[in-house]
Amino acid sequence: MGLNNLQIKEAHQGLCQGKFSSQELVQDCLNAIEKDNQQINAFITILKEESLKEARRVDQEKLFLKSSLAGIPLGIKDNILLDGVLCTAGSKMLENYQAPYDATVIKNLKKAGAILIGKTNLDEFALGSSSETSYFGPVKNPHDLSRVPGGSSGGSAAAVADKMCLGALGSDTGGSVRQPASFCGLVGFKPSYGMVSRYGLMAAASSLDQIGPLGKSVEDVRFIFDILRGSDSRDSTTQIKENARINKKNKEIKDLKIGVPQECLGEGLSPSVKSAFEKKIDDLEKKGAQIKKVNLPLLRHALAIYYLIMPAEVSSNLARYDGIRYGFSEFVKSKNLLDFYLKSRSQSFGEEVKRRIILGTYSLTSGHKEDYYLRAQKIRTLLKKSFDDIFRQKIDCLISPTTPTSAFALGEKKDDPLAMYLSDILTVPANLAGLPAISLPMMTKEKGLPIGWQIIGNYLKDDQILDLAQLMED
Numbered sequence: 001m002g003l004n005n006l007q008i009k010e011a012h013q014g015l016c017q018g019k020f021s022s023q024e025l026v027q028d029c030l031n032a033i034e035k036d037n038q039q040i041n042a043f044i045t046i047l048k049e050e051s052l053k054e055a056r057r058v059d060q061e062k063l064f065l066k067s068s069l070a071g072i073p074l075g076i077k078d079n080i081l082l083d084g085v086l087c088t089a090g091s092k093m094l095e096n097y098q099a100p101y102d103a104t105v106i107k108n109l110k111k112a113g114a115i116l117i118g119k120t121n122l123d124e125f126a127l128g129s130s131s132e133t134s135y136f137g138p139v140k141n142p143h144d145l146s147r148v149p150g151g152s153s154g155g156s157a158a159a160v161a162d163k164m165c166l167g168a169l170g171s172d173t174g175g176s177v178r179q180p181a182s183f184c185g186l187v188g189f190k191p192s193y194g195m196v197s198r199y200g201l202m203a204a205a206s207s208l209d210q211i212g213p214l215g216k217s218v219e220d221v222r223f224i225f226d227i228l229r230g231s232d233s234r235d236s237t238t239q240i241k242e243n244a245r246i247n248k249k250n251k252e253i254k255d256l257k258i259g260v261p262q263e264c265l266g267e268g269l270s271p272s273v274k275s276a277f278e279k280k281i282d283d284l285e286k287k288g289a290q291i292k293k294v295n296l297p298l299l300r301h302a303l304a305i306y307y308l309i310m311p312a313e314v315s316s317n318l319a320r321y322d323g324i325r326y327g328f329s330e331f332v333k334s335k336n337l338l339d340f341y342l343k344s345r346s347q348s349f350g351e352e353v354k355r356r357i358i359l360g361t362y363s364l365t366s367g368h369k370e371d372y373y374l375r376a377q378k379i380r381t382l383l384k385k386s387f388d389d390i391f392r393q394k395i396d397c398l399i400s401p402t403t404p405t406s407a408f409a410l411g412e413k414k415d416d417p418l419a420m421y422l423s424d425i426l427t428v429p430a431n432l433a434g435l436p437a438i439s440l441p442m443m444t445k446e447k448g449l450p451i452g453w454q455i456i457g458n459y460l461k462d463d464q465i466l467d468l469a470q471l472m473e474d
């Protein structure tokens with residue numbers, strides 16, 4: 001029947017009007033998974049029986065009359081804990097790890113009656129931009145199977161783009177929701193830092209991580225975000241009063257003042273991305289928006305400070321995977337404790353994870369800490385301040401392309417970490433400053449491949465940014 005082609009809103013209406021059941025909707029998604037997953041590799045775990053059972057309950061109790069997500073099949077990135085289900089983080093280290101509890105976002109989704117159809121593939125421990133570093137093999141882009149879907153939430157993006165589910169959760173530390181959304185022609189939203197609880201998300205870099213939704217439209221992403229958001233006593237960074245939904249009157253495009261940071265249009269942008277983005281600006285101007293060139297000179301340093309702070313936090317967070325408390329263990333084959341740690345960790349972490357641990361440990365060592373880690377933190381503070389200064393000039397939002405290029409070929413950057421890191425250049429600033437940012441697909445494509453653009457908002461103005469995105473969406 002192809003119910004999996006529907007957007008969440010349409011599916012919700014169809015359920016409420018009795019046009020079809022949640023079981024039928026879930027079955028159509030499962031059929032797509034059955035048909036394509038072997039090739040696309042979007043899911044690591046498929047929860048077939050569980051999701052059909054839950055759909056039956058939603059149908060029987062007509063839960064969709066109470067909640068917009070009830071009966072809607074969603075994919076969950078495999079670094080978010082779902083009680084009793086494998087949670088691998090795409091790593092051999094956690095190949096057999098079963099989650100002992102639900103993440104707060106999962107609790108919220110379950111309460112809303114959402115159907116959690118499976119756990120999606122990702123770069124190992126969410127470190128990457130292509131979803132090629134997973135122990136379970138690379139994910140492929142449904143728009144072109146010879147290309148990457150982006151990363152690290154590439155499984156989530158590929159699953160939604162291939163209609164294996166209607167929406168999905170990813171985590172965004174430096175762009176891992178927005179970049180794959182952009183490569184797969186979807187909408188991906190990274191909320192303000194603190195809007196969504198991180199309890200039960202496997203930490204990569206705790207001061208940057210946020211869970212965010214991917215979907216086919218801004219409205220779909222908003223449905224999911226509204227369920228995820230809110231204060232949680234288990235994550236002290238969510239203790240902010242602004243995370244209740246605000247309903248303000250919508251502006252119109254002609255009332256908008258939009259900033260374009262000139263630093264985002266420099267070298268490295270592919271000609272097609274650049275011209276597509278310029279066309280977007282023209283279009284907004286024609287509709288009456290006021291476009292203002294702005295300067296954020298510190299953006300030039302964003303990638304450098306990200307790749308100091310991020311690995312530093314990763315090296316500390318991943319220390320817990322020692323083969324004793326968690327993970328792959330080489331106990332039997334080890335001579336002593338040190339040998340045990342060395343064997344367990346070196347045999348089960350992949351190359352990129354090791355690279356980040358080495359980088360992070362180095363930048364935190366005494367003697368280097370002042371030169372690298374602490375200096376990066378100072379520039380981070382200045383970067384935040386420069387965003388504040390821009391938003392004080394009554395600018396509604398900032399816009400830029402999401403990524404410098406469209407989806408690159410599988411293997412193209414795998415052995416060139418610097419080239420890979422450069423693909424994050426436009427997404428990391430929002431994480432460093434804790435700002436809400438959303439990636440939207442553009443009408444213009446590059447040889448059939450999607451291109452994304454990004455709207456960045458002021459801190460905690462998530463509702464406003466979603467409103468604006470809805471206004472400006474193609």
Ligand code: GLN
Nearest residue numbers: 127128172173174175176
């Ligand atoms: N690509 C970025 C990195 O590898 C972002 C990762 C993420 O957002 N989880 O660090």
